Amino acid sequence: MAKSTRRARSVHWGLYAMLVPGIILTLIYSYGPLMGLVIAFQKFDFTKGLFGSPWVGFDNFKYIFNLRDFRRALGNTLSISSMKLVFGMAFPIVVSLLLNEIRFNGLKRVIQTLIYLPFFISWVILAGIMGDLLSPSTGFLNGILKMLGFKGVYFLGNASVFPATMIVLDVWKGFGFGTILYLAALTGVDPSLYEAASMDGANRFHRMWHITMPELVPIIVLNGTLSLGNILNAGFDQITNMYSTVVYKSGDILDTLVYRVGIIGVRDSIPQYEIATSIGLFKSLVSFALISASYYLAHKFADYQIF
Template identity: 45%
Template sequence: MASAKKVNTVTKKQGFFTNLYRYREYYIMLIPGILFFLVFCYGPMYGLVIAFQDYYPLKGISGSEFVGLKHFKALFSNPFFLSVLKNTLIISVYKLIVCFPAPIFLCIALNEIKNAKFKKIAQSVSYLPHFISWVVVSGIILEFLSPSRGPVNIILQNLGFDPVFFVAEPKYFRGVLVASDLWKSIGWGSIVYLAAVTGIDPSLYEAAEMDGAGRIKRIIHITLPALAPIVTVMLIMQSGKILNDSFEQVYNFLTPTTYEVGDVISTFVYRMGIQKMQYSFTTAVDLFKNIISFGLVMLTNYVARKTNDYALW
């Protein structure tokens, strides 16, 4: 028995090196990506020790005093942190409810377009906002919603309503964030689902049509089941981003009048870390955020594995 196990181990090793040599070109192509993650993602993780120190740049990490969980205690006793955490969760949940299913609906709509030329134009138009920076997008939205010259308020005034400064009104601010994120991300987000749809055998649609299934039934019984695996995986990955708000978006829209509803973790970290130079405290905030995000991914993956056959692992 021992000799058989030894032979199997040797065989597996030989098979591994054989495959490594056979697909060497593909493994070589992986090297830049691996180096990127090692240098920019895993390398900086050494700096997490700052969260447990009273860090001073002149002393460096090795010379700063170790203070244990001091900054985590300060985090949970900070009067602004709970408000910031609440805003982050509310905005992220709104985006998850609105922006997550939207690319799926767009994918299905594009898949139903029969005119190839119009389909390409529609895809290109929906992709374009993804390549515009949030600085430019915020400028476009601010002009579009301007109370003096924005087309939305011009229409409202023609209908007899008073102009509204949507971006500066707390009750509208979160809606502006969600709507602008939807406009910017819906087209790019649909690419993954379109790739899955193109893998569906056309004969399935033809057979369903011959059996009398209408467009809606074909979508329900063919398109959606084909999208189920990728939707599950994307939902698991999206759950880990609930606390990872978009700093560029929020920072460009945020005003003093909307701090109570729009101040999120990233803007809080920016103020405390960059402006007030509390490096250890903000590192503790980010570490807390990433631990929660990791837990959410694990939980969502566990639920997905228990409820269906699709999960990350």
């Protein structure tokens, strides 16, 4: 008994020691920069620096919340990102399950590798390709639609279809890469379980539902919770490369707004860091609240500690 206590204690110290490097680096490079949040409460003057700029209390927040464009962008962000979250989660899961059902290993690998390709083409490039592909007059996709007797759709220039276009393209680009995590988790499934199940007469869907799925639930919950933290990130890289003035109404998101009026702005000007920082802080608080809530709920109702 005495021996094991000693061992336990030594394990303790080893565990703490392992945390030290990560804690130090995080303190310096992640907590250190948080001092920059003061900018959100300043009229930031870059020649005076972080602590020399005049304080303005909550003026920056008042400014952004009064901005019609901000409120609109907030709404757009929420609707686009929540859709992306749902479909961006669900689709890779479905594909992983289906991939798992392919019995020819070679084919499975080929497909796995191919669906993972779009992830590597940057949005800048894709914007060019998609611009051609989705054009209502000359685009391939509209050609097909017209052949089938539908009316052409201006995917990128029509404010009412633009968000859907963004969501579909985002899911398309990311689902292959997204399957990696789930497929890795599926390698943990014991093959004998499948055998036993088929002996019992379970069909494919039963097996998928009762054996494969439960294996994925923890990672799905985990991934879903962590994605909630991104609810106010609706995909800057994608949208900034594909949107245009005509779709601001439904496609302008917080990040593109900040970039347009806060960072780049009029070319011959200086960025409004305080606006960017205030919006950033606002986003952080929202993510924090959502993550905390889901952490608490998972803990309380499922007795599952996400992290």
